[in-house]
Amino acid sequence: MSSTAPALLVDELVVHYGPRLAVDRVSLALAPGEIVGLLGPNGAGKSTLLLAAAGAVLPTAGAVTIAGHALAGAAAEAKAHVGLADQPPSLYEFFTVAEHLGFVAEARGGAGAGQGEALLDALGLAAVAQRPCRELSFGMRQRVGLAAALVGDVRVVLLDETLNGLDPHATRRATEVIERAAAGGAAVLLSTHLLGVAERVCHRVLLMDQGRLVDERRRDGDAPLSDRVLEQLYVERIADRGVV
C-alpha cells in the first residue's frame, strides 16, 4: 500500500432518492492498492454510495474524485478509471462474454493486450467466453461483472456484493483477482455481507448504517481482521431492525 494521493476521494457526499435520504454526508479516501470493505445492513446506502462514486447516480451534494479527476468536472476522465460491478450485474444479454468485455474495454479507452483473456482465464470463464451472457448462471454473471469492472486502465474498483453467490473455488479465484488488481495499484471498495471474506481480504473495513459511515476497523499490520471482531463490531454498532 502506498501513501500517495488517494485513488478515490469522496467528500461530504449526499444522495437523495426523492424525499428519502440514501447517503448522508459520507466522506472517505482510498489509497492506491488499498482494499476496503463496506459492511452494513440492507438499505444502509452501500449500493447507492458505490453507484454515486462510479458516476451512475447524481449526488445531491458533495464531490467524488477518481485518480485526480473530479467526477463533476471531468466525468469522462474519471469514468475511464473506475470500474463498478453492480448488483445484479449489468450485462449485454445478447453479447458473448468476450464481446461484453470488448465493449467495456473499448468504452474505457482500450485494454492492454490480452488483458481481457487473462481476466477471463483467472476467473475461470475462458470456457464460456463465446457464450451469450443471457445463458450464464448467477455466479458466472457475477464473475463477468467483476471482469468488466477490472478491464481497461482502472484505478478504482467498486464491487457491490460481487462475491455473493460464488462457489468456494470461484470465491478464491475472485479474491485472488481482486488482490492482484490491488497489488497493481488499484483501490478496491468492496461491499459485502460475507464477514469471512472481509476479514481475509480487506485492509480496512467501514461500517455503514442509515446512509452514514458509523465505524471503521483497520488491519493491524499483516494480521487479517478477525471475523469475530467484525461480527462483534457489527452487532454493537448497528441496531437489529428486523426486516428492512
Place this chain on the structure above:
Amino acid sequence: MGAPAKVALRLTGARLRAWGRLGEARAPGRRARGLLGALATVGAAGAAAADSAGQASERLSAVTAVVIAALGLAVPQWIFWRRDAALLARLPIDGGALLGAAWRRAAAEASSPASAWRWRRRRWRRGRRRWRCATQRAA
C-alpha cells in the same frame, strides 16, 4: 501525482452504433416486432381490399392514428430509457455519441411503420380506382 492526463474517448458514435446493431440483431424482440408489423400490414391491406372505399378509409384512418400515437409515445422512451442505461451511464462515452445513436435508432424504428403505412395507402388508392372503374362499367 502530476497533472491528470486527458483520456482519448475511443467509442465514437459509429462504433457505438456498430455495437448496438450487434446486440439488436440478436435480440428476439426485433423479429417479433417485424412479424407483428407484417401481420398488421397484411390485416389492414386485407380489410382495405374487402371493404368498400368509405369503410376502408375510416379503418385506415383509425389504424394510422393508433400507430402514430403509439409511435409518438414510444419514441421518447426509446431515446431515454434502455435496459443498458445503467451500464452506459458509468462508462466514459461522449454524450453526443449516445444522443446521436438514440436518434438514429428512433428514426429507424419510426421509418418501418411509416413505410408500411405508405404501402397500405398505395394499395388502398389502387383499390379505390378499381372500385370506381367497376361502378362506372356497371352504370
